[in-house]
Amino acid sequence: MAHRTAYERHAPDPRLVERALAGSRHAVFWLEDAGARPAYDALTASTRADLTIVGGGYLGLWTAVHAKRRDPGRRVVLLEAQAVGWAASGRNGGFCEASLTHGEENGRSRWPEEHETLTRLGAQNLDAFEADVRDLGLACEWERTGTLAVAVEEHQVAWLRDEPGHRDRAAVRAEVDSPLFLAGALDTDGNALVHPARLALELARVATELGVEVHEHSAVTGLRKVADGIEVATDRATVTSGGVVLATNVFPSLLRRNRLMTVPVYDYVLMTEPLTAEQRAAIGWERRCGLGDLANQFHYARLTADDRILWGGYDAIYPTGGGVHVRHEDRPASHARLASHFLATFPQLEDVRFSHRWAGAIDTCTQFTAFYGTSHGGRVAHAAGFTGLGVGATRFAAEVVLDLLTGQETERTALRMVRERPVPFPPEPLASVGINLTRWSLDRADHREGRRNAFLRVLDRAGLGFDS
Known part of the structure; x- marks a missing residue:
């Protein structure tokens, strides 16, 4: 009952x-509280770069910072459709968790043989995040509160x-x-609090100080492989580069194969x-x-x-x-x-x-934590599907996508979590039916002492269930 x-x-x-x-x-609140912010000019003239990053949220910004720290001489261009940090990166709760798998239970059930490695890498990532806040002078109200x-x-x-x-x-x-x-x-140790909007703006500041060229109001309309790299097109100009990272979060992917993944x-x-x-x-x-x-x-x-x-x-x-x-x-x-x-x-x-x-x-996404991949002969890397726990995980994901572009296997790229793709969602109207039935079933479980109905049990057996 x-x-x-x-x-x-x-x-x-x-x-x-x-x-x-x-x-x-x-x-x-966060976007208002961050106060005055710099504006970055739109891309108006075609150019060349070593690396082009699409998306000015946490993943794109961390990728830009890591790329310049790995190779200061690399020319990096970041293109943002609206303004840096305006979407999920500027409006989340500001929880920066160590977990890379949206919690221990989700990680254990999906990648049991990698659990210890993923836990270690997550803890290392959170510690490195804290070191970056200190060493890069990120004024983002960091508190390691647990x-x-x-x-x-x-x-x-x-x-x-x-x-x-x-x-x-x-x-x-x-x-x-x-x-x-x-x-x-x-x-006491697995989480920190941050000011989300200030974190995004501070990462953009550091990126530009490292030499990254940031362009706002420069929505990317398409990608194509050309003789000397990948051409990234906006309405007014293009960037041609040897490597591209797609960091577009919830917005429709530039890769057709990923349109049903989130x-x-x-x-x-x-x-x-x-x-x-x-x-x-x-x-x-x-x-x-x-x-x-x-x-x-x-x-x-x-x-x-x-x-x-x-x-x-x-x-x-x-x-x-x-x-x-x-x-x-x-x-x-x-x-x-x-x-x-x-x-x-x-x-x-x-x-x-x-x-x-x-x-x-x-x-x-259906695995409730980020998935990864490459396209265009390994010259384009992407990550998406963080499912609401991306403040810390995007820093790790930035390292993964840069590793993927090198084509060399690292501890990160060898992970089954990184190598495998989750099950895509069905097209509409089936997606609406399935998602809303899941939501109804979860609400029903909360009203029945946590007991999961037959539909949720089927999802669990298929590896599509989630228990927060």
């Missing part, structure tokens, strides 16, 4: 939800009992005080106004760790540098027919549901107001 979730059982008065959202604006996973339903308590860093109810509430938290597990799933976010000293004292959270619950439809939360609370997750909406469009970003029902769940979690903060609400499209 279905039961109400903790967020439903403790739902606040709808008038409190309406009041909390009344002054919010549909705007991305994460706290919390159980909010009785059946979830057992899932945490044998986890390192286990906390019983009293101990977890001493970390972050919520009447909904029944148990927890604290990972779908956009919209994730919704709220940001509170800065908490007062009294409000902070009411919830604790002195460790400032990242926070997430254990439901299939999970929530995530964190503090900002000025003590706002970012609260996101739960709804993961695939727009009918797919496609990325701004009209999908302001969804009153999702933001109201988030606000209700926030006030159920922290009833002591019933006077808090939300200043910003927004959404972003996650590049989801």
Whole structure:
């Protein structure tokens, strides 16, 4: 029999939800908070380069930085369709996790023989990320805080009992005080927090200081192999280079073979106004760790540098027919549901107001973590499908795509995770049917003490299931 979730059982008065959202604006807090930013000229004259990078998000920017550090004399051109960091890289939650596989369970189930290697490489990547923040002077509000996973339903308590860093109810509430938290597990080292938009802008600054030529408002319209390399075309000019990296995230791939490899799933976010000293004292959270619950439809939360609370997750909406469009970003029902769940979690903060609400499209693939590949005789490399956990993984992926362009096997390119492609999504309308049935089934499992129905069990057996 279905039961109400903790967020439903403790739902606040709808008038409190309406009041909390009344002054919010549909705007991305991080992009506003980053302040004035440099503008990079569009590409208007055809040119040549050693490496052309398509995409000005984290993957493209890390690829540019790594490429120049590997070979300072290499001429690198980066083309961004709009503005650096405006999409997923500027609007995510700012969790920089060590995991390269979207969590231990997903990694163990898909690449069990590589689990120890992937765990080691992920930890090394996070440490190297921290070293880069320090050595490159990236002003991105880096905090190595760790994460706290919390159980909010009785059946979830057992899932945490044998986890390192286990906390019983009293101990977890001493970390972050919520009447909904029944148990927890604290990972003190596997996550850092960053300011997403500032990270993107800082990477662009470092890239240009290293000599990378960055061009905004330069959407790439096509690729073709020519006698002396790969020609990358925009509406106004072309770049011909020996190597190309495609870092276009959720947007339609320039490679036809990858058009069905990812779908956009919209994730919704709220940001509170800065908490007062009294409000902070009411919830604790002195460790400032990242926070997430254990439901299939999970929530995530964190503090900002000025003590706002970012609260996101739960709804993961695939727009009918797919496609990325701004009209999908302001969804009153999702933001109201988030606000209700926030006030159920922290009833002591019933006077808090939300200043910003927004959404972003996650590049989801069927293995729930990045896939890789090459084309055009090995001269074009790509990575996509980070599925919402790309802040740290994009740094690793940048090394992978540069390795792939060399044509030499490295520890990274030898990984089965890197060599194999996930199962593509079916074309529409089958994609909408399957994705929405999966979402309905996950919601049903959350209302039935985690029990997965026959459809989810079939997906699990086929290697397409996901348990957050």
